[in-house]
Amino acid sequence: MKNEEINLLGEIIERLVQSEQENPVVPYLSYDELPEHVDLELTEAGLSDQDWVKSISTLIEHTPKTCTNAFYNQLFGGRHPKAVIGEMLAGLLNNSMYTYKVGGPMIAVEKTLLREIKKRIGYPSSAEGTIATGGSMTNFMAMLMARDRYEPQITETGGGTGLIAYTSDESHYSITKNARFAGIGRQHVRYIPSNDRGEMLPDALREQILEDKRNGLRPFFVNATSGTTVLGAFDPLDVLADICEEQEVWFHIDGAYGGAVMFSDQYRYLLKGMERSDSFSVNAHKMMGVPITCSFILTKHRQALYDSFSYDASYLYQTDQDEINPGKISLQCGRRNDALKFWALWKSIGSDGLRDMVDHQFQLAETARDYVSAHPDYTLYSHAPSVNICFNYKNIPADILCNALYESSTLMVGYGSHRGVRFIRLVTTNAGNTKEDILNFFSRLEGFADKY
Numbered sequence: 106m107k108n109e110e111i112n113l114l115g116e117i118i119e120r121l122v123q124s125e126q127e128n129p130v131v132p133y134l135s136y137d138e139l140p141e142h143v144d145l146e147l148t149e150a151g152l153s154d155q156d157w158v159k160s161i162s163t164l165i166e167h168t169p170k171t172c173t174n175a176f177y178n179q180l181f182g183g184r185h186p187k188a189v190i191g192e193m194l195a196g197l198l199n200n201s202m203y204t205y206k207v208g209g210p211m212i213a214v215e216k217t218l219l220r221e222i223k224k225r226i227g228y229p230s231s232a233e234g235t236i237a238t239g240g241s242m243t244n245f246m247a248m249l250m251a252r253d254r255y256e257p258q259i260t261e262t263g264g265g266t267g268l269i270a271y272t273s274d275e276s277h278y279s280i281t282k283n284a285r286f287a288g289i290g291r292q293h294v295r296y297i298p299s300n301d302r303g304e305m306l307p308d309a310l311r312e313q314i315l316e317d318k319r320n321g322l323r324p325f326f327v328n329a330t331s332g333t334t335v336l337g338a339f340d341p342l343d344v345l346a347d348i349c350e351e352q353e354v355w356f357h358i359d360g361a362y363g364g365a366v367m368f369s370d371q372y373r374y375l376l377k378g379m380e381r382s383d384s385f386s387v388n389a390h391k392m393m394g395v396p397i398t399c400s401f402i403l404t405k406h407r408q409a410l411y412d413s414f415s416y417d418a419s420y421l422y423q424t425d426q427d428e429i430n431p432g433k434i435s436l437q438c439g440r441r442n443d444a445l446k447f448w449a450l451w452k453s454i455g456s457d458g459l460r461d462m463v464d465h466q467f468q469l470a471e472t473a474r475d476y477v478s479a480h481p482d483y484t485l486y487s488h489a490p491s492v493n494i495c496f497n498y499k500n501i502p503a504d505i506l507c508n509a510l511y512e513s514s515t516l517m518v519g520y521g522s523h524r525g526v527r528f529i530r531l532v533t534t535n536a537g538n539t540k541e542d543i544l545n546f547f548s549r550l551e552g553f554a555d556k557y
């Protein structure tokens with residue numbers, strides 16, 4: 106990095122921030138129209154710095170803005186500047202997080218985060234964890250550890266026989282995908298019904314496990330969801346833990362979305378019983394405003410991580426003990442430093458700041474829910490406490506309204522469905538937003554829908 110590049114970076118960031126202010130939702134372009142607006146072609150000769158900045162800036166201008174107060178489309182949003190600095194530094198330093206030799210103190214940064222999260226879950230200090238490239242992959246690691254515990258020879262000889270996984274009908278699709286990857290098979294995933302709030306029904310789980318056992322099958326993995334994708338619901342962990350103990354099944358918590366409530370004194374109760382799980386996934390890139398991706402997997406069973414993921418590589422592990430060579434418990438070989446950005450944020454705002462971020466999101470959700478409940482043109486489908494607010498406006502079909510809001514550059518928001526009803530899903534996961542931003546969301550939506 107020379108001074109010129111540092112200056113170029115400053116210039117590009119300025120343009121990005123300006124473009125976010127001018128167009129919080131970028132003007133809609135179809136994929137086919139892109140080449141007319143963005144210079145995508147790669148050429149024999151390179152560009153001058155000036156042309157390069159122009160090219161990059163045009164690209165940025167047309168890229169969806171996920172950090173503005175008009176973006177509510179996914180379960181992430183916003184951008185904490187300290188976390189972004191951490192992310193950029195990780196790129197500049199370019200360590201790979203497999204060995205202490207190459208990662209140095211960054212390994213300790215990661216371990217510090219894992220220790221703090223472990224403490225909040227309530228796991229013993231002997232618990233272990235790592236970071237993977239997202240909640241889908243941390244859930245995958247949990248399923249693999251459970252599989253390898255129930256069928257240890259599978260890693261050598263292949264083939265699983267009658268292993269059955271359980272998850273609610275409201276859970277994330279990664280559970281099914283992972284069952285395919287892990288050789289469990291899609292048909293060996295049981296979708297346990299949930300109540301109208303979107304929480305798994307424990308009695309139905311117990312019955313299904315017992316029925317499968319009677320049929321000679323082998324229940325091995327129960328996935329509880331803490332923060333479901335559509336309604337933002339929290340499964341009843343304590344009751345599910347009872348069942349898993351009684352039935353001797355690995356108990357995993359998919360807290361990719363809502364696991365972050367562990368940082369809030371007020372909402373931690375939603376995770377009551379989490380310490381009884383065998384493994385726990387949590388993303389810092391959803392509710393915590395950390396750039397994508399930053400996903401943790403923790404397990405009580407340190408050895409399980411080694412059993413499933415350790416593979417000796419003499420060209421790689423040449424110094425230090427396993428403890429500080431986290432490549433030994435990783436899904437990957439080379440691995441980005443995803444710890445630094447969260448650590449940089451935490452250092453800056455402290456645990457108190459993390460707590461405030463979570464609490465603020467619930468307050469924003471309350472503002473939104475109150476607004477929807479108080480206005481007769483709206484129907485509300487989600488329940489407190491949740492940072493997802495699901496609603497319909499004047500019976501306009503949710504898919505049509507969401508797509509029109511997007512194509513008219515008004516707002517970015519998505520839709521979901523529960524029990525056959527489709528609705529708009531507003532998520533208040535951008536802790537940088539204010540109550541006014543949320544109320545503006547509704548006035549923009551109404552202003553658009555009423556003339557549509």
Ligand SMILES: *Cc1c(COP(=O)(O)O)cnc(C)c1O
Pocket residue numbers: 180238239240241242244276277279330331332333334359360361362388398400
């Ligand atoms: C987002 C999410 C995931 C997947 O996480 P990625 O980081 O997007 O792979 C898994 N489970 C739940 C409940 C989620 O909300």
